[in-house]
Amino acid sequence: MHFNIVTLFPEYFSGPLTCGLIGKARETGLLSFSFHNPRDAAEDKRRTVDGPPYGGGPGMVMLPGPLCKTLRGLGFVPRDDAGPGPLLLFKAGGTPFGQARAAALAGEATRSGHARTLTLICGRYEGIDARVEELFPAEAVSVGDFVLNGGETAALCLIEAVSRLLPGFMGDERSGEEESFAPGPGGGLPEYPQYTRPEVFEGLAVPKILLSGDHAGIALWRRQASLLAALHVRPELAAAAALSPDDRAWLQSVPRPAVGRNLYCALVHFPVLDREDNPGTASLTNLDIHDIARSSCSYGLGGFYALTPLEDQRALLRDILRYWTAGPGARTNPDRARALALVREGRDIACAAADLERSTGTAPLLIGTSARTGRCGLPEMSFAEIAGRLQTRPVLLLFGTGHGLAPHALEMCAAVAPPLRAFGAYNHLSVRAAAAVTFDRILHDWG
Ligand SMILES: C[S@@+](CC[C@H](N)C(=O)[O-])C[C@H]1O[C@@H](n2cnc3c(N)ncnc32)[C@H](O)[C@@H]1O
Known part of the structure; x- marks a missing residue:
């Protein structure tokens, strides 16, 4: 050449x-x-x-x-x-x-x-x-x-x-075929760790399997080490790699860093904006509770607060939760019961924050969400930075019903997450769709 x-x-x-x-x-x-x-x-x-x-x-x-x-x-x-x-x-x-x-x-x-x-x-x-x-x-x-x-x-x-x-x-x-990122059988993953002489160096021994002569065992160990390296350091490579059914089964069994457990969300029904941008209270909907609970459970969130100051609405929430977590719904659909078990009832944002501080021992970082940029004067925090914050403290993401969180709710937040589809001409996601997309932007498939 x-x-x-x-x-x-x-x-x-x-x-x-x-x-x-x-x-x-x-x-x-x-x-x-x-x-x-x-x-x-x-x-x-x-x-x-x-x-x-x-x-x-x-x-x-x-x-x-x-x-x-x-x-x-x-x-x-x-x-x-x-x-x-x-x-x-x-x-x-x-x-x-x-x-x-x-x-x-x-x-x-x-x-x-x-x-x-x-x-x-x-x-x-x-x-x-x-x-x-x-x-x-x-x-x-x-x-x-x-x-x-x-x-x-x-x-x-x-x-x-x-x-x-x-x-x-x-x-x-x-x-060349066995190296990091090699397309083909390697599947674009980082290479497994390599060892050479001596067998023990400064008290650290070479993994036993590599000395065993068991070629199939060595190949499996190396494959799993590559997958693990991808998962921890370059998770996007694991997501894009050519994975066999065995790889998938093994990946599902590996304990994850699970930073997602530090992520909480709240569905806020007050104070939110109406069509005319006036602050008010929105009604609770069964659909939002179910779907956000399912997304929260799929992404391994620590919990989901459904917040409304109206006693009759909270009573309705309790009925829904009772039916699906302890009543007939739980018996016919245990998966749904597991998701809805994440839902916590609360009056307002301050109650949710106080409850989280009580249960985790740390005051949560409140992050607002909005479909519009620059509306609230709050600093914007990238999804990657929110993911970083999860390493050390609980984060409570606030989602507004109606036409979004009212200024009074946003004022309680330290920052706001970037709007989704900010550059599109049409940007009217349902709150449950926005919650799912936001979880994925922060945690991806592996968080
Ligand atoms: C000082 S850089 C110019 C940087 C340019 N003003 C910018 O902000 O993207 C001079 C040259 O270095 C090369 N260069 C710098 N960073 C590079 C990178 N990450 N990958 C490939 N080429 C790079 C490019 O040929 C570029 O024209």
């Missing part, structure tokens, strides 16, 4: 591309590199490659002229797919680069059977004039949600990731 590297700093690559496996692959001819400096294509005496950004702002932007001339010199044609092979451009805000894309680039090279060329454009300064991408359709890739000084480091990441997957690059071809 040949890499054309378009860079203002070819010298950057002199160390990394000469040592280790890359150095060997160059010697055997498996890999080759050429460097193309846009400065050599600059038209003025001072060999200028950058200019100030139109619209103002700090820093400089790479000029399109020298870069486009360099790409033409490599055989790329403006507004055309023609060229020596894939063209990739490094950009912090580009598509995240991952193992699957690395495997695809290496696979295409292997399948085509002849030397494949990848052209990599490394940006510098504040980035590259956007018209370069318009003229030469390049794949803009990012190596992570952080900002580097230039695309050279990103290029090194891509070169190593792709090269490792070329046949003949590594001593043992299986190394």
Whole structure:
């Protein structure tokens, strides 16, 4: 495979591309590199490659002229797919680069059977004039949600990731297949922990199964260790992985961190807004109680408060709960009984907060919810931050019935969760749907 590297700093690559496996692959001819400096294509005496950004702002932007001339010199044609092979451009805000894309680039090279060329454009300064991408359709890739000084480091990441997957690059071809994120049988999971000599190091022994010679047992241990690593550190990988029925059964048996138990919700019937935005009291509905209890139970919440100051409404709630948790409903539908057992009756938000403080020993953090942004003047707390707070204290999420929580209710909160579908033209979820989506945004499938 040949890499054309378009860079203002070819010298950057002199160390990394000469040592280790890359150095060997160059010697055997498996890999080759050429460097193309846009400065050599600059038209003025001072060999200028950058200019100030139109619209103002700090820093400089790479000029399109020298870069486009360099790409033409490599055989790329403006507004055309023609060229020596894939063209990739490094950009912090580009598509995240991952193992699957690395495997695809290496696979295409292997399948085509002849030397494949990848052209990599490394940006510098504040980035590259956007018209370069318009003229030469390049794949803009990012190596992570952080900002580097230039695309050279990103290029090194891509070169190593792709090269490792070329046949003949590594001593043992299986190394690439068994590594973290490998698509296929590994299912895109992080790798299991590895151990080597000595068997006991500073009092820590290698897991016995790895010394047993029981290959099936070792494979199972490794698979489960990978799943566990995903669950604890990169749960989104576990959710997206190719899981077998055995994997699923095992995952269900694993004790979870269960931060969800620190999450509580309250369905507030007073003070809420009516259609005219006047504060008032809404009526309790059977449907909301059932559905929010079921979502609370599915997501492992600690409890669900149904709050209304009206005695007759609380009596109605008690009737519903009695029927489903101790009466005929519980006998015919024990699953429903389990969900409705989470429901706690209360007069108002202060009662719920006091009850939670009594039962957990810690005052809960009150977080409001609203379909509208910036309505209440409260700081917005991201779903990820709410999840973080659950590690150390109970959080009580308030959901308003009617047309939402009245200002008086929101004033009791420390922050408000981000509105759901804030950018949509239509944003009228039922409170029970909003509660389920909010639980999922905070806890996902694993919290
Ligand atoms: C200082 S950065 C420019 C950052 C740019 N102003 C921004 O805010 O996204 C200069 C160059 O580094 C490269 N770069 C920086 N971070 C990157 C990342 N996470 N992934 C890929 N390339 C990156 C890009 O080529 C970029 O043009």
